[in-house]
Amino acid sequence: MYLVTGGAGFIGSNLVAALAARGAEVMVVDHLGTGDKWRNLAKHTIAGLLPPPALEEFLAARPPLTAVLHMGAISATTETNGDLVAATNLTLPLRLWEACAEREVPFIYASSAATYGDGEQGFDDDADPAALARLRPLNLYGWSKLAFDRRVAQLLARGAPRPPQWAGLRFFNVYGPNEAHKGRMASVLFHKFRQVLGGEPATLFRSDRAGIADGQQMRDFVHVDDCVAVMLWLLETPRASGIFNVGSGRARSFFDLVHAMFAAMGREPQIRFVDMPADLLGKYQYFTEAPLDRLRAAGFNAQTTPLEDGVRRTVQDFLMTGDPYR
Template sequence: MILLTGAAGFIGSNFLARLNEAGITDVVICDALGTEGKWRNLRQREFHDFVPIEKLEAWLATAPALEGVVHLGANSDTTAADGDEVMDRNFGFSLMLWNHCTRTGTPLLYASSAATYGNGDGGFSDQDTPGHLATLEPLNLYGWSKHIFDRRVARDVEQGRPTPPRWYGMKFFNVYGPNEYHKAHMRSAVFNVTGTAMKGEAARLFASDRPDYVDGGQMRDFVFVDDICDIMLWLLRGSAPSGLYNLGSGQARSWDDLAKAVFAALGQPPAIEYVPMPETLRGKYQYWTEADMTKLRRAGYNASTTSLEEGVARYVRDFLAKGNRYR
């Protein structure tokens, strides 16, 4: 049996689909369904039981032996401002599951984030020593909450404290794909650009407020959610060394590239407008991210990742252009 938190969310529901495709249905899922329609992400899925977030700790106290825990539940809003709520969800909840997996000898996969790298001046190497992690400076509350849990884990390892038998902190980069409809302002640019393009409008991208980047030339590591799910299943089933791992494509691409890929998938000529960077993002915006995938490759993962053009085309043509936002 596998425990999957955040199961109705974007990556969580896609990973549940990947588990089902692999013939795995003995899954206990945990999430807060709320009123955003997240339940639709679960309509086609098979699972054993559903546990509300507030009841999970009590459920774990009498739970059967678990094959693994995949912890994706979090407040992932990069503009979140309630520090107490974010700390409770992103640090406290993760620590509770870390301690449970340590006590019971259960493998743990947990979601970290590329937001932990801050502006990228320190690079994007997924080293997990306390010394290296101390050099990173996240730009927002969300990134900081993920970062301090990574640092707590690194200290436990360095000081020889007990840990789960296998553990993986997954640093997700810019993931896109189906089942993100409920995410409001956190939806991917692929979703947003497709919506405006299908209405005959120009894509609206942030103008650059730095002289070393042209408008639309800001770079991100965009990665298709199917690739993420394949890596996660490989980690869950395999024997890779424990540690932090980058989960990205390994190649930075511009926002212009992404928008043009959407228009190409729709068979339309590109039309792009640039709007000023919001004040709330100035000084907190990552201008360049690119996952260093060396560590994952050395651990034995050798599958290729989907190109931006192919991944966008699959998402747009197979889902968004058909009015189907859910897998």
């Protein structure tokens, strides 16, 4: 049985779909709430759904687990409740790490490219404590993910018990199906599509940095299928452990993204530039790009999805249909 925390969320539900398609037993840990988040799981057979407070009791029963894939987190980069974020994004994964180490169960968890902050220190997925110490996240969420990465590195350096396989995945800007529940934290593609569908132009942020044109802020946009492919490969490659960047390996502009979206929709581009919200000033990344050297060196050789192909599949196969859920 696979245990997937955050299994009704964006990346988690796409992972659950892939595991269920293989006939695997999958226990999902998540809150569904009162909205349509349940639709992310509706097409797939799962072993059960646990609310997060029931996780400790479930683990105490010592169920036979093939692997734990920890995708659950408070992922809002605007969250300000430090105690809540620390309990969810640091204390909980440490408990799962300990449980997996004790029971010799592989542990794969979601880290984040938010650990890199403004990118001034680069985007090297080096798990050495000294390299981790140099990173300066821009927000509470990024700090919480880095805090767990640092604790893992410290435990490894001390020779403390560890899972037989472990991997922290630094997801970059993920897009794809099953993110309608994310609200403001959904991908730019999702929001721009909804804008255009509502009869508005696609809005992009003006630049407040010299030498960077409006809409030319760049991100490493990665399709969720590529993220799932990395996790499935890890499950099949028990020798591979470490912190790994998960991205496309190529930065593209928001301008490129929306042009690909308009092409997929069969519409002429209509773009309007707006000022950046006050709560993002000084906390906004202008460039991210995932070096994939460590992932490639570990043996992952699958090609990543080109932006235009990934946007077309997301728009035409999901967002423009009557049933946009995977």
